[in-house]
Amino acid sequence: xxxxxSDKLQTALQDVRGRGTxxxxxxxxxxxEIRLALLEAxxxxxxxxxxxAAIKEKALGAEVIGKLNPGQQVVKIVSDQLxxxxxxxxxxxxFSPRPPTIVVMAGLQGSGKTTATAKLARYLREQRSxxxxxxxxxxxxxxxxxxxxxxxxxxxxxxxxxxTDADPVEVAAWARDRATTEGKDVLIIDTSGRxxxxxxxxxxxxxxxxxxxxxxxxxxxxxxxxQDAVAVAEEFGEATGFDGVVMTKLDGDARGGAALSVKxxxxxxxxxxxxxxxxxxFERFHPDRMAQRILGMGDVMTLIEKAQDAYDxxxxxALERKLRKQQFGLDDFLDQLRQVRRLGPLQSLxxxxxxxxxxxxxxxxxxxxxxxxQAIILxxxxxxxxxxxxxxxxxxxxxxxxxxxxxxAVKALIKQFEQMRKVMRQVAAGRMPDLGALMGGGGAxxxxxxxxx
Amino acid sequence: xxxxxxDLFIVDGRGSEHPRPVxxxxxxxRERRGGRFRRLRxxxxxxxxxxxxxxxxxxxxxxxxxxxxxxxxxxxxADVGARTTAxxxxxxxxxxGAGSLTGGPQLTERLVELLADxxxxxxxxxxxxxxxxxxxxxxxxxxxxxxxxxxxxWHLRQELGLSVVMxxxxxxxxxxxEQLEIWAHRSGATFVSRHPGADPGAVAYDAVEVGMREGxxxxxxxTAGRLHTQQDLMGELAKVSxxxxxQIPDAPHETLxxxxxxxxxxxxxxxxxxxxxxxVTGLVLTKLDGTAKGGxxxxxxxxxxxxxxxxxxxxRLEDLRPFEPAEFARALVAA
Numbered sequence: 001x002x003x004x005x006s007d008k009l010q011t012a013l014q015d016v017r018g019r020g021t022x023x024x025x026x027x028x029x030x031x032x033e034i035r036l037a038l039l040e041a042x043x044x045x046x047x048x049x050x051x052x053a054a055i056k057e058k059a060l061g062a063e064v065i066g067k068l069n070p071g072q073q074v075v076k077i078v079s080d081q082l083x084x085x086x087x088x089x090x091x092x093x094x095f096s097p098r099p100p101t102i103v104v105m106a107g108l109q110g111s112g113k114t115t116a117t118a119k120l121a122r123y124l125r126e127q128r129s130x131x132x133x134x135x136x137x138x139x140x141x142x143x144x145x146x147x148x149x150x151x152x153x154x155x156x157x158x159x160x161x162x163x164t165d166a167d168p169v170e171v172a173a174w175a176r177d178r179a180t181t182e183g184k185d186v187l188i189i190d191t192s193g194r195x196x197x198x199x200x201x202x203x204x205x206x207x208x209x210x211x212x213x214x215x216x217x218x219x220x221x222x223x224x225x226x227q228d229a230v231a232v233a234e235e236f237g238e239a240t241g242f243d244g245v246v247m248t249k250l251d252g253d254a255r256g257g258a259a260l261s262v263k264x265x266x267x268x269x270x271x272x273x274x275x276x277x278x279x280x281x282f283e284r285f286h287p288d289r290m291a292q293r294i295l296g297m298g299d300v301m302t303l304i305e306k307a308q309d310a311y312d313x314x315x316x317x318a319l320e321r322k323l324r325k326q327q328f329g330l331d332d333f334l335d336q337l338r339q340v341r342r343l344g345p346l347q348s349l350x351x352x353x354x355x356x357x358x359x360x361x362x363x364x365x366x367x368x369x370x371x372x373x374q375a376i377i378l379x380x381x382x383x384x385x386x387x388x389x390x391x392x393x394x395x396x397x398x399x400x401x402x403x404x405x406x407x408x409a410v411k412a413l414i415k416q417f418e419q420m421r422k423v424m425r426q427v428a429a430g431r432m433p434d435l436g437a438l439m440g441g442g443g444a445x446x447x448x449x450x451x452x453x
Numbered sequence: 454x455x456x457x458x459x460d461l462f463i464v465d466g467r468g469s470e471h472p473r474p475v476x477x478x479x480x481x482x483r484e485r486r487g488g489r490f491r492r493l494r495x496x497x498x499x500x501x502x503x504x505x506x507x508x509x510x511x512x513x514x515x516x517x518x519x520x521x522x523x524x525x526x527x528x529x530x531a532d533v534g535a536r537t538t539a540x541x542x543x544x545x546x547x548x549x550g551a552g553s554l555t556g557g558p559q560l561t562e563r564l565v566e567l568l569a570d571x572x573x574x575x576x577x578x579x580x581x582x583x584x585x586x587x588x589x590x591x592x593x594x595x596x597x598x599x600x601x602x603x604x605x606x607w608h609l610r611q612e613l614g615l616s617v618v619m620x621x622x623x624x625x626x627x628x629x630x631e632q633l634e635i636w637a638h639r640s641g642a643t644f645v646s647r648h649p650g651a652d653p654g655a656v657a658y659d660a661v662e663v664g665m666r667e668g669x670x671x672x673x674x675x676t677a678g679r680l681h682t683q684q685d686l687m688g689e690l691a692k693v694s695x696x697x698x699x700q701i702p703d704a705p706h707e708t709l710x711x712x713x714x715x716x717x718x719x720x721x722x723x724x725x726x727x728x729x730x731x732x733v734t735g736l737v738l739t740k741l742d743g744t745a746k747g748g749x750x751x752x753x754x755x756x757x758x759x760x761x762x763x764x765x766x767x768x769r770l771e772d773l774r775p776f777e778p779a780e781f782a783r784a785l786v787a788a
Binding site: 036039040041042045108109110111112141142143144146147150151195196197222224225226227228229231232235249251252253254255257258277 | 526529530531532534535593594595596597625626627628629631632635636680681682713714715716717718719720722723740742743744745746748749
């Protein structure tokens with residue numbers, strides 16, 4: 001998400017970090033780089049000014065504590081300050097004790113309200129076991145109602161709509177009553193995109209708010225927004241008020257300075273992050289992790305959570321037993337592969353691992369390679385999968401044909417698998433395998449080695 | 454004043470086998486246009502206000518370090534970006550140092566000139582002499598592609614009296630096809646679509662075929678919004694372009710990238726990566742009716758040499774306008 005900013009801050013602090021003492025000119029030079037990096041990341045210039053001033057003051061007055069050298073201390077100060085600015089541990093949407101909890105989605109045109117509405121619905125269903133209805137009150141954009149009907153259904157929510165010839169305020173009130181009658185836990189109201197300076201539409205939003213008395217108004221903000229994010233947030237804040245922010249399009253390469261700005265200027269928490277076109281690419285926004293990520297420490301927590309979601313305890317136990325008995329076959333290999341893929345595209349996983357994102361960012365992962373491997377394995381008979389050594393020339397040819405690949409690909413896969421099985425035997429036998437060779441470099445995964453320098 | 458549509462489009466006169474639509478009397482026409490320009494001015498005035506304060510406050514003081522710093526911040530605030538801002542301000546500083554600039558008004562004038570020069574780049578017209586002229590519209594999600602295609606079709610039909618085929622190659626977004634169909638109906642364009650989830654290349658193919666068969670003047674192709682970082686989707690866009698080129702070798706004659714004026718520095722990456730996938734010939738800078746200044750267009754023009762061709766200044770049909778560099782520059786600093 002914010003990789004490029006983290007690069008720049010790292011470059012800015014490279015010299016400082018390498019030295020034992022910190023001079024005023026060091027700090028000034030570093031601050032200049034940080035200022036530029038933040039501006040390039042679209043952080044509002046006023047926020048940048050305050051941010052760098054605060055850091056400079058702290059950096060110059062900082063006492064050398066414990067094992068940190070002065071350079072590391074600057075990194076820590078920047079990190080702490082960034083975390084503070086982003087809003088500490090992060091918030092969540094709280095449910096009303098008297099359902100339905102009503103949420104109104106608001107924002108500019110094209111910020112992604114309708115998609116975010118469906119994603120939030122799905123998220124609340126899955127993560128909070130809530131029954132959710134969504135209401136189509138965007139009657140401005142052609143076909144917006146159709147869109148919500150489609151994505152709302154995909155999200156497993158009931159879609160309340162009354163066509164486009166109605167008054168949005170009335171539709172909202174009607175939806176609230178219906179959600180109450182039908183005993184929904186949550187009602188999410190999608191509204192038209194509107195310009196923050198459009199009196200008439202802002203007034204309409206205020207009337208919706210007054211009529212349905214939502215428990216939360218969420219402002220949907222595009223992560224690619226530039227300096228204007230602050231003006232937008234301020235105007236929405238004044239006209240209707242809002243309680244939290246949903247950042248969208250965070251899967252792009254926008255550095256998302258808007259997130260920092262909006263939080264710093266309005267004080268409203270960023271609650272959710274939307275990170276892709278699929279409905280499940282939506283998660284709680286973690287300001288503390290995001291600040292660490294900005295500094296190049298990766299997003300290990302997100303990765304761990306994802307892994308936990310996709311991980312099947314029973315399968316893992318069975319796998320361990322097989323490993324011990326040395327019965328690990330290509331079937332099991334395929335299961336593992338599928339589990340990893342369930343975490344999401346490998347490309348986005350790589351970005352979350354500390355230390356490797358910079359080198360691997362430009363490596364394009366060919367996801368189709370996985371499909372090919374899968375096709376090859378599925379073209380084998382069950383006994384071939386358990387005992388790959390059975391596979392001779394004619395079997396190879398059959399497998400290659402069946403999977404639409406070639407003999408070389410089948411050969412290569414079996415060879416790789418044999419190597420892997422060898423390493424696994426070593427592990428099972430309690431010996432430390434040569435992981436360094438497997439991973440193409442030394443160092444244990446997970447340790448933020450760059451900061452440890 | 455904004456450029457007229459006739460300044461933007463190059464036509465060979467052949468397009469008017471289709472009669473120009475009946476117009477109101479000249480007086481009515483003048484009035485209508487007066488109203489339109491008033492609206493444009495009003496919309497752009499909002500853009501000016503914030504900067505005016507910054508720049509004017511700067512310019513009546515002595516030209517010292519603080520002047521340049523505040524000028525820099527004003528341009529940064531307009532999303533012009535650090536690099537382009539630095540270049541413009543350095544040039545002004547140099548000229549002031551050489552004594553060719555004295556005092557505020559001169560500085561303002563020169564600043565506008567420099568910004569307009571930055572915006573003025575490449576081939577900034579749209580050549581409609583090919584029959585049909587194929588125009589492909591691409592961009593990131595939510596930047597206003599479908600709306601731009603709809604409004605452009607309306608202008609081509611109503612202002613130039615051209616026959617238009619519109620293609621819904623956005624087969625991904627739920628209801629994307631319906632949205633474009635509504636626009637086709639409004640503008641009186643022939644509408645080409647397939648089922649949701651269909652191959653966008655196939656839709657483009659159909660549209661060009663219909664355009665050739667019906668002897669249409671312009672074929673407008675709307676595509677799905679895609680983030681420039683999604684390699685597979687960028688590949689899909691390149692394929693759409695290739696499919697079109699197979700039918701008409703020079704097509705698409707025009708590939709427009711929509712950029713939301715609220716976009717920050719990421720706009721530069723968008724323009725760069727879209728250009729790598731398809732030959733982007735111009736920008737449509739949308740949503741200039743808010744408080745966003747759209748300065749990212751200057752950074753894109755400066756670094757990639759892609760001109761802005763159209764601007765979107767409101768929700769109404771006539772709020773899609775040809776881009777005029779000097780006016781845009783003046784709006785940025787409010788002369």
